[in-house]
Amino acid sequence: MSRIYNKVALIGLGLIAGSMAHAMRRHGLAGTITGYARSAETRAAARDIGLVDQVCDSSAEAVIDADLVVLAVPVGAMGAVAREIAPHLKPGCTLTDVGSVKQAVIEAVAPHLPNSVHFIPGHPLAGTEHSGPYSGFATLFENRWWLITPQPDADAEAVTKLRALCEGMGANVDEMDAAHHDLVLAVVSHTPHLIAYTMVGVADHLRRVSQSEVIKYSASGFRDFTRIAASDPTMWRDVFLTNKEATLDILGRFTEELFMLQRAIRMEDGEQLFDYFTRTRAIRRGIIEAGQDTDAPDFGRSKVT
Amino acid sequence: MSRIYNKVALIGLGLIAGSMAHAMRRHGLAGTITGYARSAETRAAARDIGLVDQVCDSSAEAVIDADLVVLAVPVGAMGAVAREIAPHLKPGCTLTDVGSVKQAVIEAVAPHLPNSVHFIPGHPLAGTEHSGPYSGFATLFENRWWLITPQPDADAEAVTKLRALCEGMGANVDEMDAAHHDLVLAVVSHTPHLIAYTMVGVADHLRRVSQSEVIKYSASGFRDFTRIAASDPTMWRDVFLTNKEATLDILGRFTEELFMLQRAIRMEDGEQLFDYFTRTRAIRRGIIEAGQDTDAPDFGRSKVT
Numbered sequence: 387m388s389r390i391y392n393k394v395a396l397i398g399l400g401l402i403a404g405s406m407a408h409a410m411r412r413h414g415l416a417g418t419i420t421g422y423a424r425s426a427e428t429r430a431a432a433r434d435i436g437l438v439d440q441v442c443d444s445s446a447e448a449v450i451d452a453d454l455v456v457l458a459v460p461v462g463a464m465g466a467v468a469r470e471i472a473p474h475l476k477p478g479c480t481l482t483d484v485g486s487v488k489q490a491v492i493e494a495v496a497p498h499l500p501n502s503v504h505f506i507p508g509h510p511l512a513g514t515e516h517s518g519p520y521s522g523f524a525t526l527f528e529n530r531w532w533l534i535t536p537q538p539d540a541d542a543e544a545v546t547k548l549r550a551l552c553e554g555m556g557a558n559v560d561e562m563d564a565a566h567h568d569l570v571l572a573v574v575s576h577t578p579h580l581i582a583y584t585m586v587g588v589a590d591h592l593r594r595v596s597q598s599e600v601i602k603y604s605a606s607g608f609r610d611f612t613r614i615a616a617s618d619p620t621m622w623r624d625v626f627l628t629n630k631e632a633t634l635d636i637l638g639r640f641t642e643e644l645f646m647l648q649r650a651i652r653m654e655d656g657e658q659l660f661d662y663f664t665r666t667r668a669i670r671r672g673i674i675e676a677g678q679d680t681d682a683p684d685f686g687r688s689k690v691t
Numbered sequence: 692m693s694r695i696y697n698k699v700a701l702i703g704l705g706l707i708a709g710s711m712a713h714a715m716r717r718h719g720l721a722g723t724i725t726g727y728a729r730s731a732e733t734r735a736a737a738r739d740i741g742l743v744d745q746v747c748d749s750s751a752e753a754v755i756d757a758d759l760v761v762l763a764v765p766v767g768a769m770g771a772v773a774r775e776i777a778p779h780l781k782p783g784c785t786l787t788d789v790g791s792v793k794q795a796v797i798e799a800v801a802p803h804l805p806n807s808v809h810f811i812p813g814h815p816l817a818g819t820e821h822s823g824p825y826s827g828f829a830t831l832f833e834n835r836w837w838l839i840t841p842q843p844d845a846d847a848e849a850v851t852k853l854r855a856l857c858e859g860m861g862a863n864v865d866e867m868d869a870a871h872h873d874l875v876l877a878v879v880s881h882t883p884h885l886i887a888y889t890m891v892g893v894a895d896h897l898r899r900v901s902q903s904e905v906i907k908y909s910a911s912g913f914r915d916f917t918r919i920a921a922s923d924p925t926m927w928r929d930v931f932l933t934n935k936e937a938t939l940d941i942l943g944r945f946t947e948e949l950f951m952l953q954r955a956i957r958m959e960d961g962e963q964l965f966d967y968f969t970r971t972r973a974i975r976r977g978i979i980e981a982g983q984d985t986d987a988p989d990f991g992r993s994k995v996t
Binding site for chain 1: 767791816817818819820821826828830835836838865874875876878879880881882883884885886887888889890891892893894895896897899900902904905906907908909910911912913914915916917918919920921922924925927928929931932935938939941942944945946948949952953956957959961964965967968969970971972973974975976977978981983984985987988989990991992993994
């Protein structure tokens with residue numbers, strides 16, 4: 387794979403930015419990589435492990451001369467960062483982000499940018515429950531989807547280069563409208579996360595079942611929810627605040643459906659339950675056939691020793 | 692490990708019974724193992740792979756002379772099977788089951804049994820999303836909990852032997868009251884499964900997001916729910932029908948909590964969301980420290996190739 391950008395600046399040095407640094411290096415996609423994080427502790431950690439070529443003490447310094455600038459901060463911080471770096475961006479550079487919500491990021495970021503900057507919002511559908519500068523790894527994006535939501539008048543060459551970068555890191559790229567992105571993500575990511583947080587919260591609060599019982603007996607289903615509910619709280623707070631309408635919309639559908647199943651349990655309608663539980667198997671098969679999950683039992687989960 | 696029972700009969704030859712057969716053989720815990728399944732196809736498969744020493748064509752034949760009989764059928768079928776085998780049970784033998792609900796199984800099974808049989812209900816908290824005679828493996832129970840719910844007047848020696856068998860297969864054993872078992876399981880297993888089925892159902896029904904989008908973009912959280920929602924429909928129908936009260940109780944708590952978080956999103960109460968998402972991390976840490984899940988990112992999930 388050959389170099390796509392001479393200089394890439396990563397603003398934010400968490401799981402996604404760190405994984406991008408590892409992946410760009412492994413595949414030789416960037417000449418130089420600079421980085422900045424608001425926390426001095428994160429910057430020190432990134433320097434310590436040589437995560438990027440240069441860790442800068444200001445975002446302005448990091449973006450100087452960069453051909454690609456990546457905003458990899460929580461969605462709620464994107465606007466402030468864009469305002470901070472806007473005067474220092476190289477004319478003709480591309481600015482992208484990795485936020486889980488797209489309409490709110492566009493509204494927060496676009497007004498600050500000079501016309502000479504190509505803003506192409508993006509979102510890699512990849513992650514783990516871990517966060518911070520030590521959590522990244524080069525293969526995070528392999529065979530994962532990277533959604534980009536360029537405006538209709540976006541510069542075609544800039545889009546092509548950004549796509550090539552994502553593909554160079556192993557991802558598949560799809561383009562879609564920002565509003566549709568936010569709805570899709572409310573279904574496949576945001577609502578599932580909220581539900582997982584809720585279920586773990588319920589178990590935490592219940593007095594009739596002790597926390598030690600919840601922990602000991604968690605392998606019967608519950609522990610899967612706790613992985614998702616261990617994700618970064620700041621990131622997820624911002625997701626729900628900024629993708630509010632779509633999340634409330636899907637939550638409404640979820641509650642409706644849950645009440646229907648709850649009623650089937652109360653009325654002892656075994657046929658309805660059986661039919662429902664049979665249909666959901668097809669989606670699992672589709673996901674495995676599409677290469678988006680493993681068919682190994684229990685995810686081929688690592689053995690705890 | 693030395694032999695604990697001379698002859699063990701497995702009624703039902705799915706994931707749990709199959710895994711018991713593999714584990715008992717590996718550790719030399721049983722002299723002879725017989726098996727029976729209602730479906731001729733399952734019996735043929737079990738014979739084909741030599742899952743047990745003898746696959747019988749009736750449950751009566753399978754239990755003759757058995758020192759331990761294991762009911763490994765869906766909870767809703769336990770009563771009928773108990774009635775069928777009761778006249779053929781050896782006096783002094785132990786009968787156990789592996790059902791996910793305990794009060795309903797006791798009510799369904801106990802009335803059929805002669806006084807000479809030691810009935811010790813049990814439930815291994817172990818499984819995968821796969822089912823059937825091919826899905827078992829010898830290590831399924833290692834470091835998992837096996838709950839038994841003996842009556843207060845249960846024969847101490849029979850309980851000790853059953854515990855030894857479970858421990859011999861690698862499990863940890865806890866004893867508890869059947870009603871408490873059903874409440875605990877409603878929290879750590881039954882409600883999480885119902886919620887997962889519901890979320891997958893919502894995604895399946897939604898017309899504004901296509902099924903192919905749901906499948907392609909599932910790695911952003913949704914796919915975790917689909918694994919649980921791919922579990923055996925008959926088994927889960929029976930669980931909800933027979934642990935109805937506890938499940939409805941916990942579902943009520945879940946909905947209450949979900950509405951609280953939904954309101955926090957609607958009112959844009961970021962602090963409440965952040966605090967909630969921070970507390971749930973502690974439970975995940977507890978589960979990892981208790982050796983009940985891996986700390987590897989994404990469960991150390993098998994790579995899809």
